[in-house]
Ligand code: HEC
Ligand code: HEC
């Protein structure tokens with residue numbers, strides 16, 4: 001009987017921490033999960049390496065509730081000009097090589113070249129093709145093609161929302177930006193993120209504790225109107 005109690009105590013002791021850990025992991029995981037986006041947009045490249053300012057793309061943060069998403073024309077301003085053209089150029093070269101392969105086959109059919117000559121030439125062309133294909137990494141190609149389609153159709157990209165407060169909460173970016181609160185204070189180092197994710201809990205306690213510390217209004221109607 002005594003043994004049983006000791007075992008129960010031990011199991012209970014570790015079980016408690018296990019449950020605590022699981023609970024913590026769950027809540028942590030919950031808001032930091034990354035959401036798959038329709039196009040693999042990368043803040044690390046754009047806001048980090050290229051140094052495009054946040055406000056260039058989320059340009060309403062200072063003047064309205066929403067920070068807003070950039071129009072697809074914004075993406076096109078760089079991508080249509082540089083990459084899609086590069087893409088088209090490579091595709092054009094691939095078509096040219098394919099045509100050359102057909103010419104080699106027809107030259108053989110017409111008896112202009114021998115079978116050995118034909119095989120030799122085809123091997124070379126296939127190597128050229130493989131090189132061009134490698135330049136068109138399939139993932140990259142798919143992403144750039146998607147941008148082009150959206151631009152051509154003038155159709156906005158349906159980004160998946162990462163942050164979403166419940167509808168009974170009133171939040172606006174404007175007063176916060178006006179107080180010179182940096183984007184990083186609430187969003188972390190987005191310029192280091194491959195995929196944008198939520199880093200602050202966005203709970204009532206989180207909002208209220210900052211409001212109290214900065215003497216911002218914190219009566220209920222500030223955030224619940
Ligand atoms: C070249 C344009 C561009 C720049 C520059 C940029 N972003 Fe973004 N941002 C996007 C796009 C597109 C999305 C939607 C895709 C995604 O969530 O990754 C996004 C998503 C976000 C999200 C998640 C929004 C949500 O759904 O809740 C946050 C937060 C964010 N950006 C903050 C920033 C901050 C902070 C900076 C500056 C360090 C920045 N962004 C710079 C284009 C940009
Ligand atoms: C005081 C905290 C705070 C600051 C500072 C802040 N944000 Fe936000 N941001 C939020 C919250 C909270 C949400 C979710 C709003 C909602 O769900 O209605 C959000 C949502 C967003 C979104 C997605 C929805 C939208 O509004 O378009 C983007 C993009 C974004 N923020 C970008 C930025 C950028 C860029 C900056 C800096 C210029 C910035 N934020 C500064 C708290 C903040």
Ligand code: HEC
Nearest residue numbers: 039040041042045046050052070074075077078079140143
């Ligand atoms: C200031 C110019 C600029 C703007 C604006 C811009 N991009 Fe980019 N983007 C680049 C450059 C430069 C690269 C990196 C090129 C490379 O390495 O191939 C890149 C890379 C990418 C990639 C990765 C492609 C790859 O090589 O794997 C995607 C996807 C992408 N951008 C999507 C977008 C989307 C979506 C938008 C609009 C919200 C956007 N970009 C706006 C310049 C820009």
Ligand code: HEC
Nearest residue numbers: 170171172175179185202206207210211214216217222223
């Ligand atoms: C990092 C600190 C900080 C955080 C986090 C923060 N706020 Fe604020 N908030 C402020 C400051 C500072 C002001 C400006 C008060 C002023 O204009 O005097 C403000 C102003 C506001 C206002 C306008 C108040 C008014 O009547 O002028 C609203 C609404 C608001 N915040 C809601 C929220 C909500 C909702 C959240 C959480 C999702 C939040 N805030 C998170 C610091 C913060």
Ligand code: HEC
Nearest residue numbers: 166169202203204205207208211217218219220222223224
């Ligand atoms: C600075 C902003 C802010 C202030 C001030 C504020 N709240 Fe909230 N409140 C929030 C946010 C954000 C949420 C949603 C996130 C959450 O549930 O924690 C919320 C959620 C709630 C909820 C729903 C909780 C749930 O579980 O769904 C209630 C009820 C509530 N608040 C009541 C109040 C009351 C009463 C006051 C005044 C004493 C107050 N709030 C003041 C930001 C605020």
